[in-house]
Amino acid sequence: MHDPPHLLKSVQNNLKNHGIYYEDASIGNTPRTAFSNWKHIEELYEMDSKDVLSHSVAAALNQYVVAQRIESNAIDTAHFLKKMDKLFDTV
Numbered sequence: 001m002h003d004p005p006h007l008l009k010s011v012q013n014n015l016k017n018h019g020i021y022y023e024d025a026s027i028g029n030t031p032r033t034a035f036s037n038w039k040h041i042e043e044l045y046e047m048d049s050k051d052v053l054s055h056s057v058a059a060a061l062n063q064y065v066v067a068q069r070i071e072s073n074a075i076d077t078a079h080f081l082k083k084m085d086k087l088f089d090t091v
Helices: 004-017 038-047 055-066 074-090
Strands: 020-024 032-036
Touching (some): 004 020, 004 038, 004 074, 020 074, 032 074
Antiparallel strands (some): 020 032
């Protein structure tokens, strides 16, 4: 059983302090190691958003990558945020 508040705080702290490597297969069908970086969330927050670790922030990151307003590897952070959003929706 997950402890949502503790899990959320732990994920946020690790993302802020170190970044998080995770396996991702959302681009094509080949799994790859991706890196989620808190810097992308900070950049987005400064530009547009007030939420963190949510589907809305992931969607906004995707849009900024497409518009080339943020570095392209921010897509990895967006995919990670989608995974976290789905996890927290289940608890």
